[in-house]
Amino acid sequence: MPTTSAVLRHDPRVHLTGPSAHDAGDDLVALARSGDHAAFEQLYIAHSPRVFALCLRLAGGNRVAATALLQDAFIAAWRGLPRFRGDAPFTSWLHRLAVNAMLQNARSDKRRSARVLFMDDSTIPGAESRADRPDISMDLEDAIARLPAGARTAFVLHDIEGYQHNEIAEQLGVAVGTVKAQVHRARGLLMKSLNR
Amino acid sequence: MRIRLAPALLILALPHVAEAQTRVSRSLPLNPDGGVRIHALVGTVTVRGWDRDSVTIRGSLGAGNRLHAGGGRAGVKMFVESENDLSPAASTLEIMVPARAKLWIKTATADVRVAGVTGSIDVYVISGAIDITGRAADINAEAIDGTILIRGTPGWLRAKSASGAVSFWGTSRDVTLSTVSGRIVVDGDANPRGVFERGRFESVTGDISFRGGIERGADLRFDTHAGAVDVTLPQRGADLEVTTISGTIQNGASPARPLAGRYGRGAELKTTVGDGGAGVSIRTFRGAINIRRAK
Amino acid sequence: MSDNMMDDARLRALKAMADRLPREIEPPAEAWDAVRAQIERDGAAGRAPGDVAFWQRPGFLIAASLLLAAGSSTATFLALRDREARPGTVAQSAGPAPVAAAGTVSTLAQFSGKENDYLRRVNGLVAILESGNAALAPETILKVRESLAIIDAAILEARAALARDPANRELIEMLESTYEKKLDLLQRTTEMARS
Numbered sequence: 001m002p003t004t005s006a007v008l009r010h011d012p013r014v015h016l017t018g019p020s021a022h023d024a025g026d027d028l029v030a031l032a033r034s035g036d037h038a039a040f041e042q043l044y045i046a047h048s049p050r051v052f053a054l055c056l057r058l059a060g061g062n063r064v065a066a067t068a069l070l071q072d073a074f075i076a077a078w079r080g081l082p083r084f085r086g087d088a089p090f091t092s093w094l095h096r097l098a099v100n101a102m103l104q105n106a107r108s109d110k111r112r113s114a115r116v117l118f119m120d121d122s123t124i125p126g127a128e129s130r131a132d133r134p135d136i137s138m139d140l141e142d143a144i145a146r147l148p149a150g151a152r153t154a155f156v157l158h159d160i161e162g163y164q165h166n167e168i169a170e171q172l173g174v175a176v177g178t179v180k181a182q183v184h185r186a187r188g189l190l191m192k193s194l195n196r
Numbered sequence: 197m198r199i200r201l202a203p204a205l206l207i208l209a210l211p212h213v214a215e216a217q218t219r220v221s222r223s224l225p226l227n228p229d230g231g232v233r234i235h236a237l238v239g240t241v242t243v244r245g246w247d248r249d250s251v252t253i254r255g256s257l258g259a260g261n262r263l264h265a266g267g268g269r270a271g272v273k274m275f276v277e278s279e280n281d282l283s284p285a286a287s288t289l290e291i292m293v294p295a296r297a298k299l300w301i302k303t304a305t306a307d308v309r310v311a312g313v314t315g316s317i318d319v320y321v322i323s324g325a326i327d328i329t330g331r332a333a334d335i336n337a338e339a340i341d342g343t344i345l346i347r348g349t350p351g352w353l354r355a356k357s358a359s360g361a362v363s364f365w366g367t368s369r370d371v372t373l374s375t376v377s378g379r380i381v382v383d384g385d386a387n388p389r390g391v392f393e394r395g396r397f398e399s400v401t402g403d404i405s406f407r408g409g410i411e412r413g414a415d416l417r418f419d420t421h422a423g424a425v426d427v428t429l430p431q432r433g434a435d436l437e438v439t440t441i442s443g444t445i446q447n448g449a450s451p452a453r454p455l456a457g458r459y460g461r462g463a464e465l466k467t468t469v470g471d472g473g474a475g476v477s478i479r480t481f482r483g484a485i486n487i488r489r490a491k
Numbered sequence: 492m493s494d495n496m497m498d499d500a501r502l503r504a505l506k507a508m509a510d511r512l513p514r515e516i517e518p519p520a521e522a523w524d525a526v527r528a529q530i531e532r533d534g535a536a537g538r539a540p541g542d543v544a545f546w547q548r549p550g551f552l553i554a555a556s557l558l559l560a561a562g563s564s565t566a567t568f569l570a571l572r573d574r575e576a577r578p579g580t581v582a583q584s585a586g587p588a589p590v591a592a593a594g595t596v597s598t599l600a601q602f603s604g605k606e607n608d609y610l611r612r613v614n615g616l617v618a619i620l621e622s623g624n625a626a627l628a629p630e631t632i633l634k635v636r637e638s639l640a641i642i643d644a645a646i647l648e649a650r651a652a653l654a655r656d657p658a659n660r661e662l663i664e665m666l667e668s669t670y671e672k673k674l675d676l677l678q679r680t681t682e683m684a685r686s
Contacts, residue, residue, distance in 0.1 A: 037527070037530060037531070040530065041523070041527070044523055044526065048518050048522070048523075049515035049516055049517050049518065050514060050515050052515075052516050052517070052518035052522075053513060053514055053515055053516040056516055063519070066518075067518060067519055067522045070518055070522055071522060071525045071526050071529075074526045075526055075529050075530070078526070078529075078530050079604055082601070083601055140505075140508045140509065140512065141512065159506065159509045160509050160512060169394075173396075174352075174370055174394065175369050175370040175393045175394035175415075176393075176394075177369050177370070177393055178352060178369070178370050178394075181351075187502060187505060190505055191498075191501045191502070191505055194505070194508075195501070302683075304628075320682075320683055322627075322628075322631055322683055323630070323631060323634070338679055338683075340631060340634060340635060340679070340680060340683065341631065341634045356675070356679065358634065358635065358638040358676055359634055359637065359638055374672070374675070376638040376641055376642060376672065376676065377637075377638065377641055398668070398672070400641050400642055400645050400669065400672060401641055401645070419665075419668055421645040421648070421649070421665070421669060422645065439661055441652060441659075441661070441662060441665070442652075458656060458659060459656065479661065479664075479665065481645070481648065481649060481652075481665055482648075
C-alpha cells in the first residue's frame with residue numbers, strides 16, 4: 001500500500017479526476033480507513049465541493065445549514081469507513097450520508113416532517129409576495145431554494161443529482177409514487193416561478 | 197392537570213383581539229390553501245373544511261380562558277390562553293376552514309376532530325384523542341398517550357402514539373403507523389378500491405392487525421418486539437418474508453410450512469402466496485404471527 | 492403550439508437549466524475545522540474509525556439514559572452494570588457464552604458505534620426533559636416512563652439474544668429499530684413539552 005506522502009505528491013483533485021483517479025481514490029480511502037487523518041483530509045478536499053453543492057441545495061440555499069450537513073456527512077464518513085466496501089463510488093456514498101444527515105436534522109428539528117409547511121409567518125406560502133420584492137429575478141437556484149422541502153429534496157436528487165425514483169424512495173423511506181409526485185410538483189412550481 | 201404555559205410570545209406576535217366573553221364567534225379571511233394554526237389546551241377542537249375563503253371560529257370558552265386569533269390571508273393562528281394554567285378549564289371550539297387549508301393543531305388533553313380537509317394536516321396531542329376523516333393530501337398525527345383514528349384515503353399518512361391505539365380504516369399509498377404498547381389496527385376494506393403501496397407498521401408490544409388491498413410491487417413491513425401480528429392478505433397474494441426470533445408463525449394463506457429458526461428457536465417462512473408480486477415482510481422478536489388470505 | 496407541446500418545451504428548458512447548474516460549490520474554508528476537530532477527538536480517545544472508547548461502552552451510557560424511567564428500570568441498570576465485566580466485552584446474558592465465529596465480531600463492532608450514538612442522543616434528550624425546561628404534567632411523565640420501561644425491556648431482551656448469537660443481522664436490525672423507537676418517543680415528548 002503506498003504511503004500517504006506518495007499518494008499526495010500530486011494535487012489530489014487532479015489526481016482524483018484523471019485517468020488514474022479510481023486507483024488514487026482507492027488508495028486514499030484505504031489509508032483513511034487505517035486512521036490516516038491526512039489521507040482523509042485529502043478526500044475531503046477532493047470531494048467536499050461536490051457534496052457541498054448537494055447540501056446547499058437540500059438546505060434551501062442556507063449556507064449555515066448546508067455547512068452543518070457537510071460536516072455531519074464527513075464525520076459520518078470518517079466513522080463509517082470500515083463499512084465502506086467500495087461497491088459504489090465514494091462520492092455516491094458521501095451523498096447518501098449527506099441525505100441521511102438532512103433527514104436526521106429534519107427529524108430532530110421543530111419541523112417534524114417536511115409536511116409541516118410553516119412554523120412562522122415567513123414560511124407560510126404566499127406570506128412574502130412578489131409585490132414586496134418587485135426587483136428580484138428568480139433564477140433557478142433561487143427558485144429551487146423556495147420550493148417546499150419535500151419537493152425540493154426530490155427535485156435535487158432526481159433532476160440535478162440524477163438518482164432514480166426508487167433509489168430516492170428507498171433512502172427517504174417513502175413510496176416511489178410519492179417521489180414521482182414530488183418531482184412532478186417541483187417541476188410545475190419551478191416552471192411557474194421561472195416564467196413570471 | 198398542571199401545564200406551565202410557554203411565554204406568551206404568540207400573543208405578542210399576533211395582531212389580535214382577545215375575547216372576554218364565554219361564547220366565541222369570529223371570522224377571518226383566508227386563502228383557499230392558507231395555513232391555519234391552532235393551539236388549545238383542554239377540551240375539544242373540531243375542524244371542518246368548507247368551500248369558502250375564510251376561517252370561522254365558534255364555540256365556548258371555559259371560565260378564565262381567552263381566545264387570541266389573528267393573521268393574514270396567507271395564514272391564521274389562534275391560541276386559547278388560560279388564567280389558571282395549573283388547572284385550565286375546558287373549551288369547545290368549532291372551526292370552519294377552507295377545504296384545501298394546511299392545518300397545524302396542537303393540544304395538551306383536548307380531543308381533536310377533523311373532517312373534510314383536503315390540504316395537509318398536522319396534529320400533535322399529548323393525551324387527547326385524534327379523529328381525522330376524509331381525503332387529506334397528507335396527515336401527520338402524533339400523540340403520547342392519546343388514541344388516533346384515521347378514516348378515509350389520505351395520500352400520505354404518519355400516525356404515532358406511545359400507549360394509545362392507532363386505527364386506520366381506509367387506504368393510503370404511503371402509511372407509517374407506530375406505537376409502543378398501543379394496538380395498531382388497519383382495515384383497508386373500508387375502501388375496497390384502495391390499495392397500499394408502501395406501509396410500515398411498528399410497535400414494541402402492541403398487537404398489529406392488517407387487512408386490505410396491496411399494490412403489485414408494494415412494500416409492506418410489520419415489525420414488533422412482542423406484539424402479536426395478524427395479517428390478512430388480499431386474494432392476489434404476496435411474496436412473504438416472515439421471521440420470528442422466538443415466537444411462532446401460523447400460515448393459513450398457503451400450504452408452505454414455517455421452518456425452525458436459527459439454533460432451532462423461533463421460525464422463518466419465505467414463500468409466495470397466490471400470484472405474489474407484492475413484498476410483505478413480518479418480523480417479531482417473540483410476538484406470534486398469524487397469516488391469512490382473504491376469501 | 493398546443494398546451495402539451497408548450498409544457499414539453501418548458502420542461503425541456505427546465506431540464507437544460509438544471510443540467511447547467513454547477514455540480515461543485517466550494518464550501519466555506521472553515522468547514523473542515525469542525526470535521527478535523529472531531530476526528531482528532533476520536534483519535535485522542537484511542538479510536539480508529541469505527542472503534543468506540545471504553546467510557547462510551549453501552550453499559551455506562553444506558554445507565555444514564557434510564558434515569559427518566561428510574562423507578563421501573565433500576566433492576567435493568569443493575570443487571571447491565573453487573574454484566575459489563577470489563578472493557579471490550581459485550582453484555583453477557585444468563586445463557587451460554589456467545590460463540591463468535593470468524594468474521595462475525597465485525598457485525599457487533601459495527602453496531603457498537605451506532606449504539607453509542609443512539610445512547611448519546613437519548614441522554615441529551617433525557618437531560619432536556621429532566622432539566623425542567625420542558626414542562627410536562629405528572630400523569631404524562633408517568634405514561635412516558637411506562638413506555639420507556641417497555642422499550643428498555645425489549646432492548647435488553649434483544650441484546651441478551653444478540654450476546655448468544657452475535658452474527659444475527661435480523662437481531663441487530665430489531666435492536667436498532669427499538670432504539671429508534673426510544674429516540675423517537677423522547678424527541679416527540681421533548682418537542683411537545685417545549686412549545
